[in-house]
Amino acid sequence: MPQLVDFVKAYDVRGIVPDQLSPDVARAIGAAFAEVVAIPDGSPAVVIGHDMRPSSPELSQAFAAGVTSRGVDVVHIGLCSTDGLYYASGALDLPGAMFTASHNPAQYNGIKLCRSAARPVGQDSGLAEIRDLAQWLLDGGTGLAEPVGGPGSVTTRDLLGDYAGFLRSLVDLSGSRPLKVVVDAGNGMGGHTVPAVLGTGAGLPELPLEVVPMYFELDGTFPNHEANPLDPANLVDLQAAVREHGADIGLAFDGDADRCFVVDADGEPVSPSAITGLVAVREIARARDGGDRDVSIVHNVISSAAVREVVSEQGANPVRTRVGHSFIKAEMARAGAVFGGEHSAHYYFRDFWFADTGMLAAMHVLAALGEQDTPLSQLCSEYERYVASGEINSTVEDQAAVVEQVRAWAQVRGAGTDELDGLTVSCPEGAEPMWWFNVRASNTEPLLRLNVEAADRETMERVRDEMLAVIRSGDGVADAATDPTDAGDAS
Numbered sequence: 001m002p003q004l005v006d007f008v009k010a011y012d013v014r015g016i017v018p019d020q021l022s023p024d025v026a027r028a029i030g031a032a033f034a035e036v037v038a039i040p041d042g043s044p045a046v047v048i049g050h051d052m053r054p055s056s057p058e059l060s061q062a063f064a065a066g067v068t069s070r071g072v073d074v075v076h077i078g079l080c081s082t083d084g085l086y087y088a089s090g091a092l093d094l095p096g097a098m099f100t101a102s103h104n105p106a107q108y109n110g111i112k113l114c115r116s117a118a119r120p121v122g123q124d125s126g127l128a129e130i131r132d133l134a135q136w137l138l139d140g141g142t143g144l145a146e147p148v149g150g151p152g153s154v155t156t157r158d159l160l161g162d163y164a165g166f167l168r169s170l171v172d173l174s175g176s177r178p179l180k181v182v183v184d185a186g187n188g189m190g191g192h193t194v195p196a197v198l199g200t201g202a203g204l205p206e207l208p209l210e211v212v213p214m215y216f217e218l219d220g221t222f223p224n225h226e227a228n229p230l231d232p233a234n235l236v237d238l239q240a241a242v243r244e245h246g247a248d249i250g251l252a253f254d255g256d257a258d259r260c261f262v263v264d265a266d267g268e269p270v271s272p273s274a275i276t277g278l279v280a281v282r283e284i285a286r287a288r289d290g291g292d293r294d295v296s297i298v299h300n301v302i303s304s305a306a307v308r309e310v311v312s313e314q315g316a317n318p319v320r321t322r323v324g325h326s327f328i329k330a331e332m333a334r335a336g337a338v339f340g341g342e343h344s345a346h347y348y349f350r351d352f353w354f355a356d357t358g359m360l361a362a363m364h365v366l367a368a369l370g371e372q373d374t375p376l377s378q379l380c381s382e383y384e385r386y387v388a389s390g391e392i393n394s395t396v397e398d399q400a401a402v403v404e405q406v407r408a409w410a411q412v413r414g415a416g417t418d419e420l421d422g423l424t425v426s427c428p429e430g431a432e433p434m435w436w437f438n439v440r441a442s443n444t445e446p447l448l449r450l451n452v453e454a455a456d457r458e459t460m461e462r463v464r465d466e467m468l469a470v471i472r473s474g475d476g477v478a479d480a481a482t483d484p485t486d487a488g489d490a491s
Contacts, residue, residue, distance in 0.1 A: 008131040010123045010443040014110035017055045023062035030066025032133035037095050038072045045073035047088045049080035050099035051189050051256050053220030055109050060099045071147025074154040081189040081257035083357035086118040087163045090353035100256040103228030106221045118355035122326030161202040171363040173207045176370025180247040184214040184238040186227030190253030191216030227255035239267035251362050259345040260358030264376040273304035276341025277383035279364045283339040284314045298332050298340030301421045302451050306385040322421040329354045387460045389452040394471050396448045399441040433459045
């Protein structure tokens, strides 16, 4: 019998099919989701969607059977992106379940869960209870009362056009200068959503965009490359195509199309922190036009220091929080923030139920580019102020002991520290050139993740190398590896 604790993670469910995530497991989780979330919240139904992985339809149907067994109805919207599921949850005001393993290889699948209005379900907001009840059911637990009105029913709806129309209502691209846009969908759900949102696939008016499609065929075996743009190796085809076609911009979506990475006209990647800064400026202006005066922007601890500076320069409030969508969404709701961004290219919008949507972020970038005549590299230069190492992972047996070694290193140098998420160390006040780094433990693996940023490359590399020497000194370090594909909650 699978042990759910092995693959029900801090933010979602992610396991190998069928050894871990099987139809029986999906059914049990569906029943538990109904009991823990839908019924207590008074929700009459659960909305369910799935990606293009071969196992997704069967697993989503099994989950639906679990939900209806508890007397709760199901609205099944079929193929969709994760932000398409969040749209459905918000527009229908229903809790939801999205079947996807995002950027993970083909043998994986998973479930992203939310309450009504796309509110997060994480380890501290219901996921642990769902896991424990589902495990009890799988282990033969009995005694759940029969639903008073009998089992629920299943209806199907196609919301792709509504989703596309809603996004178009938030960002007007009709007045843009003509742009040539190469889009790499990685055989993921971007191949389903991009034609609807940026093209005329949903019956919407044509935009001044020439979209050059790459790998739009839905194929959960990922025959061309992994649908994980966080790994630079998976951007190579897009970079070459942007240069070949003389495009203005390139966009790369991950498997479930909730994250979007951007490449400029020279084929150079634009950092997610720069995109966060660019979109933040636009959303601050939009909020002020709507009458808001006290405007907040959320960013995680790994985001560039430039994000905080840009937001402050706009007279808005930068709010720093932990890595991970459940933390970002909760902090955005608490602060009433209009926008939030993460280093992993998750972008969150108040007008999208505080949920993340790579497509809406992409539309903001296209609008900003199309409203003026300079190339994207110049447009983003004011948001690219520092040099970052990217996330570097080291396999560590005793994570706590190594973090204490890092803390001792910081104390000797008089550096500032905080523990909002892992350990963040900042250069002594007034020191030049500026640097900071964060070391945090993985939620699921024996890894320590290091991110370094500095005013210049020489300083970044010096601090990075010193930190790696401390982390990989041999005291408790079993192995060491740099793996840009493994970036915590980079779903």
